[in-house]
Amino acid sequence: MKKILVAVKRVVDHNVKIRIKSDGSGVDTDNVRFSMNPFCKHALEAAIQLKEQKKAEEIIVVSIGTKKANDVLLTALAMGADRAILVESEQDLVTLNIAKALQKIISEEKPELVILGKQAVDTDANHTTQMLAGLLNWAQATFASKIEINNNIANVVRGQEEVEFNLPGVISADLGLNKPRNVALPMIMRAKKKPLVIRKIGEFNLDLKPRSKIEKTSALPTRKQGKIISNVDELVDEIKKITNNLGAT
């Protein structure tokens, strides 16, 4: 195959403990660390490994977001993508519009395979892969934990099943798929020499009418610490106390 397209999202780093704004208007994203969505890293790693196996010639990485998404694209180029496209949007886009923008890029770039992360760890939506496959009327395989490409056929292990399809198709990456490589600073510096094209969301003619309204964002009720025990007999009692009330399971 000639091209694989991978889309990546810039999100609040998954190790950051988030704070909800006191007025309930959302999650406070000022002065917090951002990084590439972990699942997107797995998607990109899968593409790079396919290129290393000589199954693909070129990897195009796309990110849709503010100017700052530039930094995750640099990380992607440093990991091994060949060129990048940043679609700048100051407005937060719903997943359906993200999928439509990607559809347009795909119609221009004509990749045979698209790999995305299964979900972004901020909105936890888990939509874009399936939407894109629906818009393109392509094969989809979500939650991939293994991808093999041979003679234009993709063999994918997803959850508890193994499936196959003829390219083109859209795959979403799960955690078990691979171990994404780390990038060192010199690689980021070299990545700056790779092509990065900036486009504006305006040229995609998306329908931006609101489809839903976010009423508020609230924190979870927190669980309180219970009792501390120190011998196995007590542990047995505690387990029995709960399980005896269950009846037949």
Added chain:
Amino acid sequence: MRVLLIADYDENKLSPKTAKLVSAAISIGKNIDILVAGFDVKNIANEAAKLDGVSNILLADDETLKQQGAQVLCNLVKNIADDYDAILTSVGTIGRAFIPRLSAVLDIMPITDIIEIISPTTFNRPIYAGNAIKTISNLQDKLLATIRSGSFSPVAKNNNANIKEIEFEKITSFVKFIKSIRTDNNTTDLSLAQIVIGGGQAFETKENFDMLYKLADLLGASVGATRAAVELGLAPNESQIGQSGKIITPKLYIAFGISGALQHLAGINGAEKIIAINSDPEAPIMKIADVAFVGDLKEILPQLIKKLS
């Protein structure tokens, strides 16, 4: 509001998730139909017809629907979508793969992973690994959604709904099913289990981790694992509990050697009681557990198995 639900079933048995989905649907609309799509699924339709509050069972029985793939389901449902104001599935492998695809085809933005229904158009769903809840209202004239069935109680089964076989266009999916990769270790689906035992990377070896299955047998529990344990190969992929894995809502969750990373806690927050066993009293999971036991799991687990045998 006319509501269409997609039935969940497993190996020729209607899943308990469907009865919970019906109870969620009752808070959204009055006329509730259930689509039973698959191959040789007439007995599933008969089971679904017993669920209280359901008007019609639509039965689509054909070999092309055997795997309930997203593409074939999408093709089937898009042609009857005009008859409904809301189309709902539970959160599971099939619903997650199918609803967003259908959304794109119908040009409707879906609302997924609903944990609470505030009104027929306003819902709560978790974001940021379950560390925040977003309250969202649908402004479109149709609702496409997935529901976390664990958050709803099932309806009773005293009904006798009408079963209608439906005609539909048969298509062959681009995606060919090769084989099922099931592990026999789990007695029940983790997301439905009443008791779940979880193991973390502290087990170090698969031999150690496998002790959990012995305990699970004694308690009638299912075994889950953290992301780290799955990555170390101690447990299979599908046993991963957390934001990116399974969301569990058992009566009891027993966590062995699990520190309690944010993304794991997101998956267990729905557990009624949590018992944690960890050598580190400062581990985050020990701060939220109803019962915390400080100790070495390699000593405690064999003793526990012996005492419960």
